[in-house]
Amino acid sequence: MIWNKEIECMPRERLEALQLERLKQSVAHAYERVPHYRRAFDAAGLVPGDVNSLEDIRRLPFTVKDDLRDNYPYGMFAVPLNQVVRLHASSGTTGRLTVVGYTRRDLENWSEVVARFITMAGVTADDVAQISFGYGLFTGALGLHYGLERVGATVIPISGGNSERQVMVMKDFGTTALISTPTYALHLAEVAEEMGIDPRRDLKVRVGLFGGEAFSEEYRREIQNRWGMLATDNYGLSEVGGPGVSGECELLCGQHVAEDHYLLEILDPTTLEPVPEGQEGEVVITTLTREALPVIRYRTKDISSLTREPCACGRTTARLSKITGRTDDMLIIRGVNVFPSQIESVLVNIEGLAPHYQIVVTRKGYLDEMEIQVEVTESIFSDEYRKLEAIEERLRQQLFKVLAIRPRIKLVEPKSIERTAGKAKRVIDLRK
Numbered sequence: 001m002i003w004n005k006e007i008e009c010m011p012r013e014r015l016e017a018l019q020l021e022r023l024k025q026s027v028a029h030a031y032e033r034v035p036h037y038r039r040a041f042d043a044a045g046l047v048p049g050d051v052n053s054l055e056d057i058r059r060l061p062f063t064v065k066d067d068l069r070d071n072y073p074y075g076m077f078a079v080p081l082n083q084v085v086r087l088h089a090s091s092g093t094t095g096r097l098t099v100v101g102y103t104r105r106d107l108e109n110w111s112e113v114v115a116r117f118i119t120m121a122g123v124t125a126d127d128v129a130q131i132s133f134g135y136g137l138f139t140g141a142l143g144l145h146y147g148l149e150r151v152g153a154t155v156i157p158i159s160g161g162n163s164e165r166q167v168m169v170m171k172d173f174g175t176t177a178l179i180s181t182p183t184y185a186l187h188l189a190e191v192a193e194e195m196g197i198d199p200r201r202d203l204k205v206r207v208g209l210f211g212g213e214a215f216s217e218e219y220r221r222e223i224q225n226r227w228g229m230l231a232t233d234n235y236g237l238s239e240v241g242g243p244g245v246s247g248e249c250e251l252l253c254g255q256h257v258a259e260d261h262y263l264l265e266i267l268d269p270t271t272l273e274p275v276p277e278g279q280e281g282e283v284v285i286t287t288l289t290r291e292a293l294p295v296i297r298y299r300t301k302d303i304s305s306l307t308r309e310p311c312a313c314g315r316t317t318a319r320l321s322k323i324t325g326r327t328d329d330m331l332i333i334r335g336v337n338v339f340p341s342q343i344e345s346v347l348v349n350i351e352g353l354a355p356h357y358q359i360v361v362t363r364k365g366y367l368d369e370m371e372i373q374v375e376v377t378e379s380i381f382s383d384e385y386r387k388l389e390a391i392e393e394r395l396r397q398q399l400f401k402v403l404a405i406r407p408r409i410k411l412v413e414p415k416s417i418e419r420t421a422g423k424a425k426r427v428i429d430l431r432k
C-alpha cells in the first residue's frame with residue numbers, strides 16, 4: 001500500500017518543480033527570520049532571489065551542528081516561541097543539547113512523512129505497534145507514535161527498557177509490529193528465548209520498523225531469522241525533524257526519501273562537491289517545509305548514496321542506501337548519540353583527573369557497553385582510596401547529566417594510557 005500516492009508516485013519533473021517552489025520559500029523564510037542565516041547569506045553575497053533552480057542550492061552556505069549549539073537554545077528558530085508547540089533535543093558535541101522546535105504544522109508534516117514509511121513497511125490500522133524507543137527528548141518514540149496513530153495502528157507506548165516486561169506485553173497484547181533500535185530488537189529476541197518464549201512460534205510480531213543507528217544486511221538477516229519478521233530500516237535526525245527523512249518499502253532496496261519535505265545532496269566530504277549518482281558521500285539535507293527550524297544544507301556527517309532509478313514498488317522518490325558510516329567520531333550507544341568531546345568536556349573539569357582517556361565500546365550479547373578509562377593525576381594516585389572513590393562518583397554523575405547514560409568508569413594509573421605522536425586514539429570500538 002502507498003500512503004500518499006499523489007506525492008510518492010509523482011512524475012519526477014513535477015516533484016522537482018514542487019521542490020524548487022518550496023526551496024525558494026524555505027530559503028526566504030530562513031533569511032528573513034533567522035539572524036544566523038542572514039549573516040551567512042550576506043557573507044556569501046547572496047540573497048534568497050538568487051535561488052532560481054535546484055542546482056543553485058550549491059551556492060548556499062552550509063549549516064553544521066555547532067551552529068545550533070552557538071545559537072542555543074532558540075536562536076535558530078524562525079518563529080516566536082508561542083508558535084512552537086513541541087521541543088525535542090539530541091546530544092551536542094559538548095555539554096549543550098541541540099534543540100529542535102516544531103510548530104503545529106511541523107508536527108502535522110512530521111506525522112505525514114512517518115505515516116508514509118510505516119505504510120511502506122506494510123503496517124496498517126490492523127497492527128498492534130509496540131514502541132520500544134525511549135520516550136522523551138529523543139525524536140524516535142514520539143515521531144513514530146504520531147505517525148502510527150495517523151495510520152490507525154494500535155499503539156503501545158511502552159518506551160525502552162525492562163525487557164522481560166516488553167516480552168510479556170508483546171505476548172499478552174498481541175504485538176504485531178516492533179519499533180526500536182535494531183540492537184534492542186535482537187536483545188529482546190534473546191530475552192524472550194531465555195524466558196522460554198520462541199519469538200517465531202509464540203509471538204505475533206511480523207514486522208519491525210528500525211532506525212536511530214546503523215545496521216548491516218547481515219544484522220538485518222539475523223533479526224529477520226530470529227523473529228520471523230520483515231525488518232525495515234528508517235533514517236532521520238533531530239536537526240531536520242527526526243525520523244521521516246527516508247524509509248524502506250517491503251522490497252528492501254534502499255530508503256525512499258520524503259523529497260517533497262527534504263532536499264538531499266550527496267557530497268564529497270573533502271571537496272564538498274556533488275558525487276556522481278550512486279556513489280557514496282556525505283548526506284547534506286535542506287528542509288523544504290519546516291516552519292520553526294528551517295535548516296539549509298545541514299551537514300549530517302552520515303555517509304550514504306542516492307539513486308533516482310524508479311523502484312518496482314511504483315514510488316518515484318529517490319532512494320538512499322544504508323548509512324555505512326560517519327565522517328566524524330560520533331558513537332551511537334544503545335541509540336544514544338555520544339561524542340568523545342562531550343566526555344572530554346566533563347572530565348577536564350574534574351579535579352584529580354588527567355585529560356588522558358580512552359573510550360572502549362564493546363557489545364555484550366546484543367547490547368552496547370561503553371567503558372571510559374581515565375587517568376588520575378599523580379597527586380591523587382598516591383592519596384587515599386576514599387578520594388578516588390569520590391572522584392569516580394563525581395565523574396559518574398557529571399557524565400549522566402551530559403550523556404543521559406551510565407557508562408562504566410575505570411580510573412587508571414598516571415601515564416598508563418598510550419601516548420601517540422599523532423592524533424590520540426580516543427575510541428576503541430570492538431563491536432565490529
Ligand code: DLL
Nearest residue numbers: 090140211212213214234235236237238242243323
Ligand atoms: O536517531 C532519528 C530517528 C529515530 C531515525 C528513530 C529513525 C528512527 P538523532 O538522535 O538525532 O535522530 O540521531 C541521528 O543517528 O545522523 C545517524 O548517524 C544515526 N541514524 C539514525 N537513523 C539511522 C539509520 C534519530 N537508519 C543520527 N541508519 C544520524 C544509520 C542512523 N544511522
